[in-house]
Amino acid sequence: DSCHKTSCHGAPACDTGFYRKYCGGHNYPTGYGTCVRCTPPPADRYFISHGYLNDSCQTETCVSAGECTVGEYRKDCGGENDPTSRGFCTNCTATLLPGNVWLTDGDLSDDCTQGLPTTTTAAR
DSSP: OOSOOOOGGGSOOOOTTEEEESOBTTTBTTOOOEEEEOOOOOTTEEEOSOOTTSSOOOEEEGGGGOOOOTTEEEESOBTTTBTTOOOEEEEOOSOOOTTOEEOSOOTTSSOOOEEOOOOOOOOO
């Protein structure tokens, strides 16, 4: 057989969140194909790799991207809208009631808990 056949192993890697489709094989013997998006990850996960020749990009949980400080939450992490993003910590948007402080972070939603500050007194 004098036809030139392309090896997909020599194809450049796709970007994170993409895999190579239509590369080599019986149906596409002379081409590297094209990079296409992997199926979007669930809302609480983001891509950390490409899928090579399959729709199998590896993901991590948004929680593994790190905890935000009290009064903040992780925004724009993973899912269909931000599949390769670890997101970022940003302030919770609720208005603190008079005298209240933030007691928790909001994890992956703008849902920080507020309450009265706790104080400890030393035993006399």
